[in-house]
Amino acid sequence: MARVLVIAQHDQHSLDPATARCVRCALAISPEVDVAFAGLADAGAVTQAAALQGVSAVLHIADERFEHPVAALLAPPLAAQAAAYTHVLAAGDTFGKDLLPRMAALCNVGQLSEISAVLEPYRFERFVYAGNAVQTLEVDEDKLLMATVRLTAFDPVDTRPAHDTPAAVHRIPAPESLPTHTRFVRLEQSHEESRDLRTAKRIVAGGRGFGDAEGFRLAHRLAEALDAALGASRAAVDSGFASNDMQVGQTGKVVAPELYVAAGISGAIQHLTGIRDAGTVVAINNDPDASIFAAADIGLVGDLFEVLPELIKLIESKQ
């Protein structure tokens, strides 16, 4: 029987929604799912992990050195837990992609990146070539399988109702000796609107069509009117309209909002891969041949600087 270990992602206080998505993926492999949580002894997010539906047990590796998610420190104790499992999953975001390959190396096994479907416990799908092709892969059953999970492909599991018993939490001591060669210095958090791109229900994304940073403020205004997160194309980031962490696409963030408004974005294939799982895609562009229209549910050929203020006005008049 397969047993799956999901690596929890958190900021001590709250569990990242990515973990509940990984649990959903894990349950497609086996009903036996545990969560490994490396963090501070008093981290409140442990309780949230234990409350996730489908989780049998939480392994809480508690140590003050786990205040920040530094892969070189987290990998040894987490890899040590892996031996009792057939599969280990982590989120396919910057946390999981930093940590899991290091854990795989410590366990001397390979890893799959961003699995998008579980066909059988040892048969998976994943995208390659910027989302242009999908591979079906089969894995040796006698080897530990490590994989990161494409988060937009799995809905998060629910939290158990309040009257349900949470999963058991087992406290596991951290090893006495951990690497000291890697030291956390600081995290400069991005501004609010870009931080929640991965989980946003609505996203307004702007491209080079805005002309300059001043023009890009119009995208910001539409995002405000829609209560949406603000994203950007690579071109907009390269032109300095938007910060790096706002980039959507192959090398930026993969998003799956209910509504994605792409304004002034031409629609390079590297961008489109980031919005594959979006609900409704709206494209606004003055070039009728822009490739974004081929991926849009609703397209409007027009001048951003006319359309967006009109749209903002219509939205605000309703409120």
Added chain:
Amino acid sequence: MRKILVGIKRVVDHAVRIHVAADGSGVNLDGVKMSINPFDEIALEEGLRIRERSEADEVIVASIGSSDCHQQLRTALALGADRAVHIDLPDPEPLNVARALLWLVRREDPLLVLLGKQSIDGDNAQTGPMLAGLWGRPQACNASQIIISGDSATVSREVDAGIETLEIDLPGVVSADLRLNSPRFVRLPEMIKARRKPIETVSSAALEIDATPQFRLIRTSPAPQRSPGERVSNTAELYAKLCERGLL
């Protein structure tokens, strides 16, 4: 001697629109333009800049794959790498790329290993942290800035929550993100000169690693693409459609 080891991968050029073979065997690479993986090009540029600031003495470039990668190694030499090593291990899985690089690391004893954060074909993003794990040394993935001071480095890295800064003892592994730098262009006279520079080839037998694949590729299919929907002719129509879909 302070050495920098840069890993580069030969991949389909980023501007090429790939075609998936009808029989499911993979992506059709016949006659397709191949290039250095863009993130690896950024890693190489960073290595060259560090050497040009005299913080390192030598930049060694390595590629793991079939002998086709000589073309990309020559480009790297033309860009300014001092030496090129080809490790002959066709179609390796990332773990074996990391093992092959570790072999070279043990031989060359570099101060810093620079790699791209991911290759744009497999989109795996594994080699850097795997190498660091096997080597037991620090890793800083998705770097947007590297400042070397003696035997340590301060690296800013792009994470989902913002910009994280790590201080790492050297030697270590750093993987390059898009905005670490803008790579220089190769000059034709340098390209001609690079044709005569030697490329060392290491056979896979020398590595003494078990290269049996762990993952079997059953098939490669074209990914389903989003299909175009409807066009509206003005903002009021767009607004009405959004309301119709219950999105506003």
